Amino acid sequence: MSKKVGLHWFRKDLRIQDNLSLSELASQVDQLVCVYVYQEEEKDQNSISALVNKEIIGKHRRNFINQTLQDLNNTLGALGHRLIVISLESQEPIDVIQDLVKTLNITHLSAEWHCGFNEQSQWQKTADSVSALVPNIKFIQANSSTLFNASKFPFSIENMPSTFSPFRKKVEKYCKVELVNNPLTSIPPMPNLFAFEHSINLDTLTVQSNHYEKLSGGETAAKQQLAHYLWSTDNIGRYKDTRNGLDGWDFSSKFSAWLALGCISPRQIYAELDRYESERIKNESTYWLFFELLWREFFHWHHYVHGLRLFAASGVQQIMRSTNFDPNTFVEWQNGQTGYPIVDACMRQLLHTGFMSNRGRQLVASCFVHELGQDWRYGATYFEYQLIDFDVASNWGNWQYLGGVGADPRGHRQFNLQKQTDIYDPNNEFITQWLN
Numbered sequence: 001m002s003k004k005v006g007l008h009w010f011r012k013d014l015r016i017q018d019n020l021s022l023s024e025l026a027s028q029v030d031q032l033v034c035v036y037v038y039q040e041e042e043k044d045q046n047s048i049s050a051l052v053n054k055e056i057i058g059k060h061r062r063n064f065i066n067q068t069l070q071d072l073n074n075t076l077g078a079l080g081h082r083l084i085v086i087s088l089e090s091q092e093p094i095d096v097i098q099d100l101v102k103t104l105n106i107t108h109l110s111a112e113w114h115c116g117f118n119e120q121s122q123w124q125k126t127a128d129s130v131s132a133l134v135p136n137i138k139f140i141q142a143n144s145s146t147l148f149n150a151s152k153f154p155f156s157i158e159n160m161p162s163t164f165s166p167f168r169k170k171v172e173k174y175c176k177v178e179l180v181n182n183p184l185t186s187i188p189p190m191p192n193l194f195a196f197e198h199s200i201n202l203d204t205l206t207v208q209s210n211h212y213e214k215l216s217g218g219e220t221a222a223k224q225q226l227a228h229y230l231w232s233t234d235n236i237g238r239y240k241d242t243r244n245g246l247d248g249w250d251f252s253s254k255f256s257a258w259l260a261l262g263c264i265s266p267r268q269i270y271a272e273l274d275r276y277e278s279e280r281i282k283n284e285s286t287y288w289l290f291f292e293l294l295w296r297e298f299f300h301w302h303h304y305v306h307g308l309r310l311f312a313a314s315g316v317q318q319i320m321r322s323t324n325f326d327p328n329t330f331v332e333w334q335n336g337q338t339g340y341p342i343v344d345a346c347m348r349q350l351l352h353t354g355f356m357s358n359r360g361r362q363l364v365a366s367c368f369v370h371e372l373g374q375d376w377r378y379g380a381t382y383f384e385y386q387l388i389d390f391d392v393a394s395n396w397g398n399w400q401y402l403g404g405v406g407a408d409p410r411g412h413r414q415f416n417l418q419k420q421t422d423i424y425d426p427n428n429e430f431i432t433q434w435l436n
């Protein structure tokens with residue numbers, strides 16, 4: 001009987017543990033190949049992105065991705081494998097996958113489910129073209145990127161609540177977080193004599209440490225941060241009081257970047273939180289981390305339901321607000337030169353580190369839309385370029401919300417920048433640090 005050969009296409013699931021598609025594939029094949037398609041993502045010059053920067057991915061996120069790929073390769077190495085990283089030149093990812101399927105006689109193809117419109121359509125197009133080539137190929141797609149699966153919600157996903165609070169209340173009442181998958185301790189071997197002309201040598205990727213030195217890509221660092229934030233420091237037990245901080249490592253969990261690339265799954269965080277609550281302490285703060293993960297959950301399903309509407313000027317509400325765009329104002333905002341000290345400090349922090357606190361993100365977005373009167377989509381696009389933790393659903397969902405066209409029942413909220421400074425930076429320490 002001929003061998004079953006599986007190909008796992010890593011996209012935003014850059015981990016081995018609690019990766020349902022990978023473990024499902026591993027259980028069904030005799031040999032396995034792990035692939036990542038490395039995209040520089042030169043963009044369409046007519047899009048908003050072209051006005052923002054040359055590439056979609058800025059240097060901080062690129063660095064984090066490179067670290068993550070090296071870590072994944074090391075983890076695979078311990079299982080007798082390696083990560084095949086194919087760099088795109090003129091082709092599309094779909095062409096790369098097609099070529100691999102043909103060359104390696106792939107019988108099973110898997111990739112993680114992701115809520116993103118582009119991720120969904122990329123998978124669909126690839127599956128269509130591959131099945132035209134190999135009609136009997138088996139596809140595996142599972143979801144371990146969210147806390148729940150849509151089939152478990154007490155509503156049909158098309159009719160999910162349009163705002164966060166009713167969504168949260170229903171989910172808290174009727175849903176249980178899915179269990180974490182059993183640890184993956186072995187995977188089928190790679191095919192013999194496996195070589196790839198165009199595969200990148202991961203040691204040649206540039207990596208540097210981040211301003212926040214623990215912010216390093218990969219499943220290994222993600223697990224370390226989970227242990228640090230919960231068990232080593234007990235910071236989790238103070239989260240509700242500290243979470244509105246503006247700078248530093250310990251005021252919030254910093255899980256976002258690892259979640260965005262799938263170095264850790266939200267269920268793994270939940271499982272550890274649950275264990276912490278039963279073994280150490282359960283309080284408002286431990287609950288609040290779950291509450292914030294539900295915001296992520298909400299935006300992921302909200303994007304899944306609304307698709308391309310997430311990127312439309314009029315948003316999911318289909319209300320037209322300002323569509324102004326002034327390139328000089330935009331550059332001043334990016335460089336932290338608006339004249340609003342709290343906004344400028346946050347924007348310089350972002351430029352320098354690739355990170356900004358949740359409080360900061362709300363303030364700079366509100367300023368962009370209200371004080372500066374700019375079209376929210378330009379702000380969202382710049383964040384997409386600059387943020388290490390860029391997550392399509394959370395970024396565009398939050399920007400729509402602040403742009404007054406998204407999932408906000410209270411409408412077009414504007415923050416009072418002076419009041420916010422008095423509350424969150426009363427001694428001007430943050431401002432002084434970033435403006436000097």
Ligand code: FAD
Binds near residue numbers: 255296361365396
């Ligand atoms: P914590 O406070 O420790 O929260 C724990 C986790 O809960 C986060 O890691 C995140 O997964 C989730 N979470 C918390 N707040 C939110 C929120 N408002 N929306 C969705 N999920 C949330 N988050 C991203 O992960 N990627 C983005 O691209 C992104 N863009 C944003 C853009 C704007 C304009 C705003 C206002 C918020 C954005 N957020 C985004 C949400 C939030 O600011 C970050 O998740 C958070 O600051 C990351 O730091 P943390 O992991 O320490 O968060």
